[in-house]
Amino acid sequence: MRTTDTTGEYVISRVETGEESQAAKQPMDSDAFTGFYQRSSRPLWAYMARVSGDPALADDLMQESYLRFLCASRSDEGEVAHRRYLFQIATNLLRDHWRRPRPTPIDDVPEAVFALSDHSSHTHSQMALGPALLRMRPRDRQLLWLAHAEGYSHREIAEITGLASASVRLLLFRARRKIAKLLRQQGSGDGTRS
């Protein structure tokens, strides 16, 4: 049985054979993981590096995030769900890291660590983002990055961070207003940048 739906052919064939339907529920295999890793590693690293302010920590936590992701052996729920779950693991790891006693509190991390390796390609606004983020609370950094860099909805952010969706909306509004003010103060914001 075939349908004219854009995805119908694939869906119907899975329903007809049954075996493919079972295969779709299997955990991710090595090849699928390689593709997923290549698509998700850079955004995940950027999230962790920007939120933690420590690229070395981002390296370590990213490895651990992928290991936990693979060990969880979830069934194939699609790339979007996998990516959201990966960000959820990373968020929990960051939270655990901040809860642990540490010699250098996050607020004392020098601004230099926010600068990434490729300085030449950074615009003035990018150079201002690090110091502005530094003045935000870690939770606000997470919310801002997930909403504005990753484009997650309030509901998805609530799922990733464990906050209530209504709280995400209010916290995000306040965080956005604060960082916009900071960016403008540092001369990076020229209004709408249109």
Added chain:
Amino acid sequence: MTIRCAQATEISEALKDGRWPQGCDPELRTHVDACRSCRDLVLVTQIFQEARNKSGPTERFDSPGLLWWRAQLRRRNAAVERVSKPITVAQRFAVLVNLLVVAGFVASQFGSSNWLPKWAGLSRSRAFHLETFRSLAAVNLDWSLVLVIPTLGALALLSGVVLYLASDRH
């Protein structure tokens, strides 16, 4: 306090799709110029998206194959640990029961008369060998006790396994 402007959703979609500002209505651009909330939204989203696109080089990342095999190793170790856990628990339980039996046995012997002097005399003798020990056992150890202790140990081992399996099922 207005948390979200009515136009914010449309502006967010335009930013996400890369349609801002050329692909949008002039009215929307005019609105953004006038609305502080939407101006903040555009400014922050553009800077964060740029930061995301210019994030660190991928050369520093591990190969996915290496991560895959490390995850397999971790899963295997976790499985081995899960399988061997009931045995470990049962062994500890058995050792505990055996220690209790030995302690009870020693306590009962302390309660009986002239047991300690025999041990003291034995430790002083030069011939502390098997024959001497057997003679001591012949005095105080009942053969039934020799059978009871290993039996109790085996029962303890089995009960430990049963207890673990019952708790694991819950």
